[in-house]
Amino acid sequence: MNKAEQAFGSKPAAATSDGRGSYDERLDHILSAATDTIARLGYGKASMREVAKASGVSLAGLYHYFDSKERILFLIQFRAFGSLLSNLREKICGVDDPEAQLRVMIREHFAYFASNMSALKVCSHELDSLSGSAYSETRQVRHEYYGVARGILDRLLDSHGGNGRIDRHVATMALFGTLNWLYRWYDPQRGPAVNTVANQIADQFLHGMLGSIKTSETQS
Amino acid sequence: MNKAEQAFGSKPAAATSDGRGSYDERLDHILSAATDTIARLGYGKASMREVAKASGVSLAGLYHYFDSKERILFLIQFRAFGSLLSNLREKICGVDDPEAQLRVMIREHFAYFASNMSALKVCSHELDSLSGSAYSETRQVRHEYYGVARGILDRLLDSHGGNGRIDRHVATMALFGTLNWLYRWYDPQRGPAVNTVANQIADQFLHGMLGSIKTSETQS
DNA sequence: GTAATACGATCGAACGTTCGTTCTAATAAT
DNA sequence: ATTATTAGAACGAACGTTCGATCGTATTAC
The missing domain is CATH 1.10.10.60 (Homeodomain-like)
Incomplete structure (x- = not known):
């Protein structure tokens, strides 16, 4: 069949x-x-x-x-993560500056969220509802998405000479936390415009990264 | 009874x-x-x-x-949120500087997370599993917790003259997203020390706030 | 050109299991 | 003896899934 x-x-x-x-x-x-x-x-x-x-x-x-019911959930997650990942790779292709790449990534994540709220909510909330190979396959795509984001962050910090107190995994997961928590509170139709919020999140995160580099030795 | x-x-x-x-x-x-x-x-x-x-x-x-089963979930959430809130209010009592208050809040959230991982996971993941008055009561406590955090952020930004492009609700939810997503990836027993991660998150967020103020008019 | 046939798509009905909850009786404590 | 607490058994409902039949259509046979 x-x-x-x-x-x-x-x-x-x-x-x-x-x-x-x-x-x-x-x-x-x-x-x-x-x-x-x-x-x-x-x-x-x-x-x-x-x-x-x-x-x-x-x-x-x-x-x-x-x-089966589980197959429905798998298809929802696999398609959503796959679209998110392939779209990110495409949109980042011609961009060289890591800071610009990070802004593109956040902006694209917001755009996908605004157009596919239900799918991203399911992806954020039902991560553990799959099992076996269905879980493995979706986790694989998620790891690739993480890898792209982590790569951008690595180049960003390296280009600014940041070998300080920033744990890059922690920083990446902090950003993902902000993005994956969106579905709990942000409604693009009622709140401020998507680009406004996306830009603020990007500004906050970038200032958080670059600011932490410059004051690496001033605090205990 | x-x-x-x-x-x-x-x-x-x-x-x-x-x-x-x-x-x-x-x-x-x-x-x-x-x-x-x-x-x-x-x-x-x-x-x-x-x-x-x-x-x-x-x-x-x-x-x-x-x-009922729902009552079990209610008690778990109500107790956890209540402990988190009362502990936060207590620990913040003698602190005047908003920046220090925010650091205390993040540090205490991490400490509670490290000591009550299961409870906070349930609180973050099962927010919508309650209904009726059980849902209302837990939401009430959550709103109070949000109010404390939001108050700290307001005083922080006001004291730095920040009337720029920072949407304070967005900023607060960005921080909550990072904190509430912890249960998905951070294991205090395997990863870096709790205080290390908490300090980095606090540094990132504070630099994100203060950095965004200072460059309020340089970008479109 | 038409009848017979094969097949994918769809449906109502039912199966076996598991769920939250309750009933009834037995047990332990005072 | 009385009261609080527990346990085994069972209840009705809802679940994911399967079964058997039916309908419409495309293909084949003559």
Whole structure:
């Protein structure tokens, strides 16, 4: 069976030529409804019946597109992290200055958050809800994302001669904490504009890095 | 019935004088085991049977101490947030400088985290698992905690004449994001020392604040 | 051109399990 | 004896998943 075995559709569309769209389009539609449902109720409380109702298919119909409930969560996370990572690599490609790279990264993370709030909420909140190979695969993508961010930070600090008291892993996770906690409080539609918040976070973090370098020996 | 109706025990101990301790002590023991179980499995997957096994009482015995599963989660969160808040207010009492207050706050948060990892993990991860008045009451305490932090930040920025581009709510939530995300990556027993990490986070945040003030008009 | 056939998509209904909770009786303490 | 505390068994509900049948459509056979 070759249904929903791959995270990104390399399947040749195979449009059924009726009003409801192709197989892949219907799968995307269900996945989108499932994302909103899981974001709203949490993975544990979001039942397959609720996902079925939200996406407009029957309970049994869900299992034509996904082997299991866990597979739905895997696809949501793998696609979101994958998009985030590939988009970051693309947008950073022509940028040389590490400081500019870091600003791009934060700005792009905010942009993705604003466009995919439910998906990023699920990604931030349900990290431990997967197990086995599904967990390993998503963790792999997360580690790659971490690696890109960490690489930027390394070049940033190296270029400023910062061998001081900054633990770079701690600094990276502090930034990720700020970004991954967004879904708890920030609503792009009600709060200040996305770019405004993104710029402030970037300013804060960069001043936090460069400021910590310059006062490396003045405090105990 | 007056069992477990209050979050902090004002009950006069009523020791049963056997080896297993008083009623309150047994309640604390069960609550501690429940905290570890919920932190390990998540609230949804942590069954009452698992909590019973972990705490050494029978399934039905649990309901002599707690009306419901949700009440267990409420007590964990209410006690943890309450301890965090009252401890913060106490430790900040004799400190005047806002910068020093902020350092105290971050240091105390780290100290509490190191001593109560399971409880703070549950508090950070299961914020939406409560409903009704249980949710309202815990949110109330959280808001008070936010208010203290926000007050410190306000005095800090005011004392430096910072009326620039810093959205103070955004800045506060950025810090809370870093602190509340700790449970995802930081293990005080394996990573760098608690005070080291706490100092770095405080340094980063303070430089982020004061640095952003001084360059308020140099960037678009 | 039409009937027969094969197949993917979809559904209502049900299965077996686990959940939070409660009932009832037995036990330990005073 | 009375009261508080515990434990085994069971309850109804909800869960993820599977089953068997049905519908529509594309392909094949003649």
